[in-house]
Amino acid sequence: MRTVLIDIIAGARPNFMKIAPIIRALDDRKSAGGRLRYRLVHTGQHYDARMSSDFFEQLGIPSPDVNLEVGSGTQAEQTGAVMTRYERLLIEARSDLCLVVGDVTSTMACAITAQKIGVPVAHVEAGIRSGDWRMPEEINRMATDAVTNWFFTTSETANDNLRRAGVGEERIFFVGNTMIDTLLANMGRLRRPSFWQDLGLESGGYFVLTMHRPSNVDEERHFAQLLAAIVEGTRGLPAVFPVHPRTRKTLEALGAKIQGLHLVDPQPYLEFNYLVRHAKAVITDSGGVTEETTVMGVPCMTLRDSTERPETVTIGTNEILGTDPEALRAALDRLFSEGWKKGEIPEKWDGRTGARIVGILESCLFR
Known part of the structure; x- marks a missing residue:
């Protein structure tokens, strides 16, 4: 039975919250005979060991399979270091898919590196835009989406942004918000x-x-x-x-x-x-x-x-x-x-986003 290896990229603390539900869903599928395997790649962009280990332990994330140990530096220095070290990993042990989340430097750097070497890219939290090019994250979002194969989105607004950029409907998947998966899964554990x-x-x-x-x-x-x-x-x-x-x-x-x-x-x-x-x-x-x-x-x-x-x-x-x-x-x-407005919860922010993503990946990768 053919299996597929997915690189899950985590570079900074916001990423940890976003990958946890995907890893949990992959582990659930694996126990049920799933064919998706994953390699957790920590780029080391956030290099505070205490904070990283706290998040991994609290959110039930396994220890990274690979740590690129990039450390601190300017935007360009971090980007270059991530690209160089991730390229070396792919040359030595190629994966079948690079899955990136959010909009940190590691997200952009790994997406570009994977695509240049012929590894397709899936972007979780694709399509979001502030319109403010002064924010490094906005550049990261745009560059990542420019080289993405499959787009997993949190809202209809993100879907519309991608459509305006010329992305076909068949590549856009409105799945919800993995950060909210993590929040809802841990509400009873907050301390x-x-x-x-x-x-x-x-x-x-x-x-x-x-x-x-x-x-x-x-x-x-x-x-x-x-x-x-x-x-x-x-x-x-x-x-x-x-x-x-x-x-x-x-x-x-x-x-x-x-x-x-x-x-x-x-x-x-x-x-x-x-x-x-x-x-x-x-x-x-x-x-x-x-x-x-x-x-x-x-x-x-x-x-x-x-x-x-x-x-x-x-x-x-x-x-x-x-x-x-x-x-x-x-x-x-x-x-x-x-007082303040009450507000409501957006569509599909229901705690089941990770499972939706894994189900769609199975369909895309085993056609």
Whole structure:
């Protein structure tokens, strides 16, 4: 019986949440006599061993079969290192399919490398677009989709983006959102972080803050103004801030301890989403967090001018505020005075996306 080997690429923490349901579905099919095998390739783009191991352990992801150990560097340095090392792997031990997820540098680099060597590509979370070319992720999305064979999408908006780019219907598969598979599978396992009691946190009585984008955190004066708006607008409630390394550099340069703002290390998956689930609201410039807040029904304020996930705004609990501190103040005032929109869960964000993807891969690869 012929089997097919799929490379599953994981390069950064957002990828780990997206691959877990696919791996689980492949393992389920394997126990039922499936013919799909996989090789988990960790590029090492996020090289913090503690955080990586935390996510792998908490989400039940097996140890990588291969670690390319790329490490830190500029966008170009990381791209080149991933491509060189993944090409070497494919030459030495070729796979039948390269499956990439999301929009990190490793996604783009492995997709291009595989296609150049004649290995077809499947892209999970294909077709999403912010329209903002200043974001490295937007370039990664466009480049990846340009060399993709099979497109697995999270929304009808993504489907429309691909159709406008000339992708045929037979290659577009609207399957849902694997990040939400992971969230729903772990809702009963979410756990309080160790600092919960020390900070005096109570359900619905604090905010969660995440910021790491250059437009928000690289310029000290603007960053300080945003933080001042948060402290003022949260009206004395604690704001828990898991600090990204990029953000920490600017915070250290500011050199000020801000009353009401609780700086903590980046949190493992189960602890972070416990914080989000029980927060009064989330203030963020992340894309993925807006999907999780939508499903959990938590108010979300996004400090960006655009989003590649418009369904979190049109259907969910997210609102795009831009990067003006005054707009954030106004949104926080509205939260306290009027409340926030309730939102709904987008179509097919139901926890069964991984199984849909594996079923479609079987059909495509064993025609």
